Amino acid sequence: MKISRTSASELIDANCVHVNSREAARSYRVSFADKIKVSELPASDAEPELLAADYEIEIPILYEDQDLVVINKPAGVAAHSSVGWSGPNVISRLTQQGQRISTSGAAERQGIVQRLDVGTSGVMIIAKSEIAYSHLKQQFRDRTVKKIYLAIVQGYPDPANGTIDAPIGRHPGADYRFAVVAGGRPSITHYDTLEMYRYASLLRIELETGRTHQIRVHLAAVRHPCVGDLTYGADPTLADKLNLKRQWLHAAELGFIHPSSGEKMYFKAELPQDLVHAQELLSDVLV
Known part of the structure; x- marks a missing residue:
């Protein structure tokens, strides 16, 4: 090979x-x-029947310089192109918007130093220079990047604040899914309950590791899947009542060291309207 x-x-x-x-x-x-x-790389992290995306969607840019660009990725947009995914992706859209992307990395993933699932929105960083790609990749490997997510999950986690430390690997029965499995890669998720609703809880989540679908897999493993995450066992009836077409999961904050200046950088991404609407329905106890 x-x-x-x-x-x-x-x-x-x-x-x-x-x-x-x-x-x-x-x-x-x-x-x-x-x-x-x-094994081959998964065709895509997009699950069947995920929300349809607008191919002409504009990628909101939170910050950019000669080394990197930070975006607020919309749901329905993949991080990069892949076999099996025919929808829009971040790299193609940024290129069409006039951004120069690093040539480091595998051909279809050039400039990608982190990924968000297709159905997850929020702050994401892409390398524009080769030095940025190398330095940012190393920060993610060293686990020095601060990654904060917001998630609304079914039920009420007990304890309300805690850590899920469980290995993650491929699901034995589905190529596009992952699961807590013996012999999987070490995976650590910290969470704090911020609010409690009639059927669900709002969590602030900090990732210590960054495995594929980590938050979704860990929350499903403790029987509190993200609301709307039908791939990992969420209640479809509740998702319908909230008009939610994807998991309620948002990459809210990202902190890292600038690869050239050494400056500490910190960014926040506002919640998109579909998540705001679902949260309002839960807050008003209309479901």
């Missing part, structure tokens, strides 16, 4: 490489008798 170092890293990060039936880590040194299995 002929593959670049960058592509190999992408495969490992996406849990596509297994050594002796366990998910591989970047630091693992292969031994003579090891059995290595490499």
Whole structure:
């Protein structure tokens, strides 16, 4: 198999490489008798019947300079192009809006240093220069990037504030889903309950790690899926009552060190209207 170092890293990060039936880590040194299995990258993180997106959608820019661009990603837009996803993606839209993107990274993911699920909105950073790509990637690997999310989940987590520490890997029965599994990659999610509604709770979530679908998988594992997240077991009746076509999950804040200046950068992304509307319905006890 002929593959670049960058592509190999992408495969490992996406849990596509297994050594002796366990998910591989970047630091693992292969031994003579090891059995290595490499799967294809998931076609897309878009689940079936996700909300339709406007192909002409404008990507709101929160900040930009010669090294990077910070956006408020709309729901219904993928981070990058992939097999199986025919909808809009961040890289294509930014390019059409006149942004120059770093050429580092796999061809279809150039400039991407983090990803948000198609159905998750919020603050996201994209590298424009090669030095920014390298430095930002390292900050994410070192877990020094501050990542704060807001989520409305079904029910009332007990305890109200806590940490979910459970390994995540591919779901054995669905290619596009992930699950808490033995031998999965270490995954840590911290949460605090901010408000309680009749059927649900608003959580502030801080990620210590950044696995695919991590928040959604962890919350579903403790039986409090994000409202509207039908892929991970949310109640479709409640989603319909709230006019919600995707999971109530928003990347609210992002903090990192600027790759060139060394300055601490911090950004917040406002809630989109569909999440505001659903929250208002819950707050008014109209469901």
